[in-house]
Amino acid sequence: MNMTLREIAELAGVSPSAVSRYLNGGSLSAAKYEAIDKVIKETGYVPNQVAHDLRTGRVRQVGILVPKIHSKSVSQVVEGAHEVLAKAGYMTVLGSLEHAPESVGQYLEWMQAYHMAGAIVMAANDADVRNGTFQNCDIPLVVTGQHFKDFNCVYHDDWGAAKDLTNLLLKRGRTRIGCISGPKTDPAVGINRIEGVKAALWEAGFTPAPPTVVSDFHMASGYEAMKQLLADRPDIDGVFCATDSMGQGAMMALKEAGKKVPEDVSVVAFGNDWANLVSSPQLTTAELYQTQCGRDAAAILLDILEKGSDPEYTRQIKLGYRIVERGSV
Template sequence: MTIAEIASRAGVSKAAVSRYLNNGYVSSEKREAIRRVIEETGYVPSQQAQTLRTGKSRMVGVIVPRIDSESISRVVAGISKVLEAQGYRLLLANTDNNIQKELEYLEVFRSGNVDGVILVATILSGAHKQALGALGCPAVLAGQRMEGMSCVYHDDQGAARAVTELLLQTGRRRIGYIGVTPRDKAAGAARRAGWQAAMREAGQEPDPAWMEQSDFSIDGGYAAAERLLARVPDMEGIFCATDSIAIGAKKRIEEDGRRIPDEIALAGIGHSRLSELVRPKLATAHYYYQTSGEEAARDLLEMIEQGIDRKKQLMLGYEVYPGESV
């Protein structure tokens, strides 16, 4: 089936069919006639032909650190929603939190047939900046901030500070912190800085002995809580950089026979579904992950379709959910 055959069956010109296939203006009467013929014949336009004709593949590369993360899935849902509405397809690359894989996928997309790239980043290095600059197509960062790049990120320091303040408002003073590597500027460095700021505001100089590091997993949170409580058994509360870490810590606290929140308070960040299912419900901060994906996709489409790169850096807010663990 060719465009000429579709035009003949629909009783319209080849130009009208071409405009229809490329989302151009076609009168409602002609649009319905073309749509009906395409539906009846099962016609699928050749992607290669479209790319040659328009110079665009209408495909976007999306690089994510994990595909089994609830927060990442919400970001991708937002990206997909916006891209699909505008006739773009998403090519998803999972790196399993491997920095080298991120760089390899950036190279793949540089030499591949994509109109743009969204990088849902964790740790950004000089090599990332160089690779992004050499892409040859528009790119947007989601979840991290980098100078000179269009980015959509979260107020990590503000959210961490607010959740720590929630713990302190109960009169507790020995509030520990379980975080991730500070090489991750958002979930690591910024959330730790928020905890430190709240502690200092309350007249408590953050004690390095009250800090532990984990990965992003429940098991990592469990192990970090075990180390922290062995070192500081009279801890009155623990703020965790993510809900998954907090849920792991919760398991270890309860195995010690300590009641939450009566004997020790607990809080995280992310407002995951699991945070609502555990008992007591976890105190946490809600992030607008899907919105961040939508905004990143809109910025990228503006760059692709209008050639405008405003180097826009959008920081999204948060909501504190007190839960029942404080």
């Protein structure tokens, strides 16, 4: 039924301002809330969102920028964010940077031009900080998966998880450990995780830095990186891979080289991807709480939209992890 806010108020026996407070989550007495709620349910009333957006100058939409679509971690972050935002009456608009990783700034400019309420950026890297992309953004912004001290963010304990995975390798008697890393432009993957490996090795008395091959995030790249590690260090007996996809590729290269996993070489990785369950052996990994990451990012964004931003205060949350031990160690 196409009704006006004033008509809803008349049927409920309240003022139009009371209906407005109901629709916007404002304070109401229990009696007024129940009366308005009953009328809205009986009439099937749907608020005119376009009119609301025109009055406030803000569209109840939040943009989510992701590095790629076909990823378990991405889908979990988006799921968590959408869950929280939808309950608050916000729609989500997804933007993928898989084929244009340098266009974070362009996406944010587009979101501002369309008066979106805010943005969640999962595809951030250190270049976005250096070149002022985030600093120049005029809508509320929350970064996920990276820890940038001057920005609102939800990030993971990548260092701690990598250290624990390396300690697991050491516990299995592995002493000649190599790394397959991500690029340093992604600080969480390319720096923090490798520093966690180094910390575990240093505490165990292994002072030289582990041999490391920098790769990207794909299985084929992990395969090539493992071949390079074997060429440089044929006696390697443990491998830390910064992502599960690279770990899967590494195990393929090891098998091709006649190395048994885990008898000859143990392999650990990051992400707890579905493919780990069907590999042989199943891959030991660190699971990050990606769905919670999305929920927390959305909650921070909603808090900023309600209370306003403070340049002297950033909202930051660090999430834990879970080591999932399987057959590859």
